[in-house]
Amino acid sequence: MTGRYYGRSLLVMFGRSANTERTGRLHSGAMAGASRRVRQGGTLTLVFGVVLMGGAAAGAWGGGAGALPRRAASADVAAAGGYSSQQAERLVASGEDRWAAYYSAEDYARFAQGLDGRYLGVGLSVDRDEDGETVVSGVQSAGPAAGAGIAVGDRLLSVDGASVDRLPVTEVVARLRGRADELSAGARPAGPGSSVLLALRSPRGGARAVTLRRTVLDTQDVTVDRPASGVLRIAVAAFTSGVGAEIRAAVQRAPAAAKRTGIVLDLRGNSGGLVEEAVAAASVFLDGGPVASYQSGGERRDLTAGPGGDTGTPLVVLVDGGTMSAAELLAGALQDRCRAVLVGSRTFGKGTVQQPSRLADGSVLELTVGRYYTPAGRSPDGVGLAPDVPAADPADAGPLALRVLAGLGGARKPAADHPSEMRE
Numbered sequence: 001m002t003g004r005y006y007g008r009s010l011l012v013m014f015g016r017s018a019n020t021e022r023t024g025r026l027h028s029g030a031m032a033g034a035s036r037r038v039r040q041g042g043t044l045t046l047v048f049g050v051v052l053m054g055g056a057a058a059g060a061w062g063g064g065a066g067a068l069p070r071r072a073a074s075a076d077v078a079a080a081g082g083y084s085s086q087q088a089e090r091l092v093a094s095g096e097d098r099w100a101a102y103y104s105a106e107d108y109a110r111f112a113q114g115l116d117g118r119y120l121g122v123g124l125s126v127d128r129d130e131d132g133e134t135v136v137s138g139v140q141s142a143g144p145a146a147g148a149g150i151a152v153g154d155r156l157l158s159v160d161g162a163s164v165d166r167l168p169v170t171e172v173v174a175r176l177r178g179r180a181d182e183l184s185a186g187a188r189p190a191g192p193g194s195s196v197l198l199a200l201r202s203p204r205g206g207a208r209a210v211t212l213r214r215t216v217l218d219t220q221d222v223t224v225d226r227p228a229s230g231v232l233r234i235a236v237a238a239f240t241s242g243v244g245a246e247i248r249a250a251v252q253r254a255p256a257a258a259k260r261t262g263i264v265l266d267l268r269g270n271s272g273g274l275v276e277e278a279v280a281a282a283s284v285f286l287d288g289g290p291v292a293s294y295q296s297g298g299e300r301r302d303l304t305a306g307p308g309g310d311t312g313t314p315l316v317v318l319v320d321g322g323t324m325s326a327a328e329l330l331a332g333a334l335q336d337r338c339r340a341v342l343v344g345s346r347t348f349g350k351g352t353v354q355q356p357s358r359l360a361d362g363s364v365l366e367l368t369v370g371r372y373y374t375p376a377g378r379s380p381d382g383v384g385l386a387p388d389v390p391a392a393d394p395a396d397a398g399p400l401a402l403r404v405l406a407g408l409g410g411a412r413k414p415a416a417d418h419p420s421e422m423r424e
Helices: 085-094 105-115 169-177 243-253 256-261 275-285 326-336 394-407
Strands: 002-006 009-013 101-103 118-121 124-128 134-139 155-159 195-201 207-213 215-218 222-228 231-236 263-266 290-296 299-304 315-319 341-344 352-358 364-373
Touching: 085 101, 085 364, 101 105, 118 169, 124 169, 155 169, 222 243, 222 394, 231 243, 231 256, 243 275, 263 394, 275 290, 275 299, 275 326, 290 326, 290 352, 315 326, 315 394, 326 341, 341 394
Parallel strands: 002 352, 231 263, 263 315, 315 341
Antiparallel strands: 002 009, 101 364, 118 215, 124 134, 134 155, 155 195, 195 207, 222 231, 290 299, 290 364, 352 364
């Protein structure tokens, strides 16, 4: 759980490696392949299913410094010890602080906008199939791609006239979203209303060219379905702004049968996000009490759930090696408070807090300033959280969660497991 501390507000950082999103899927969002960002031990490009669709909204792409995320007071982003950007990059590259990060002003603006649950793109997910071709793996409803009739399974041949077959998927995503640093020297990032020309071929063999205009879309980080009779599954891909309220609404809308049978909270591949949203999610299932604590500047700070949460509905939480950061904070709280049974595999293990500092040129340096602890005093940093019920095979985790839920008084008619990828 890499965290970001802004005065009274806390963010948990997305800790990701460079080239895939959850189950190998990449979105045309703002964070993939940020070549100007430097990080030791793994880049901050979004993996495991979050804000590769997350990005910059109108006004954040013009090359200015951009605002730090909400509620960041000026005192919290004071000059970083007089570092120049070159010194900051060298500091990060030295590896002395494993989770230190350096952002250009534009990269940080995109990151901040991504946490607001928005991204600039065309609503298209792409993947690489067994034959090495680039195929459409998801189309966001009401997005430009959907409006143009692009469908899952279409082969993407080129973007703005350049073939994509030999390009890494991250570069394809960069071209879809119009990122200047992955395109040509001196180019400016694309903005809302900018156009991109795609050549596609449908599975039936017909080729066509489509011009799309990029727009600001919601990331759709919460997906709700019913994998078995009377069971509600809530899949959360990331804790962006408003996700806690979406989880609460899903639980409140749940039919009476789900209140008796149970809920599966699917955090597999959840790469983190805003701590305040993870705490809000914990508050849905807890009636007050501790969620986590962290040390910063020698001072202990406690994160507490709100009162009145649903403490009676059987609850299973699905986790895996892609469950990290704020997702681990939530899972650890529900596990330590004996509110949920964790099913799956050991989580990623990221439990440190980073504080951002603005440099003179508008870039941002983040350095580790503290560590998180679960209500029982455990730190997942470097070790992760062990599930209560491990799944020998990742493919078995979904059915196993339903069996565990049945043992808690839940599901009697499990349906075939849906794949872990439950969102575009």
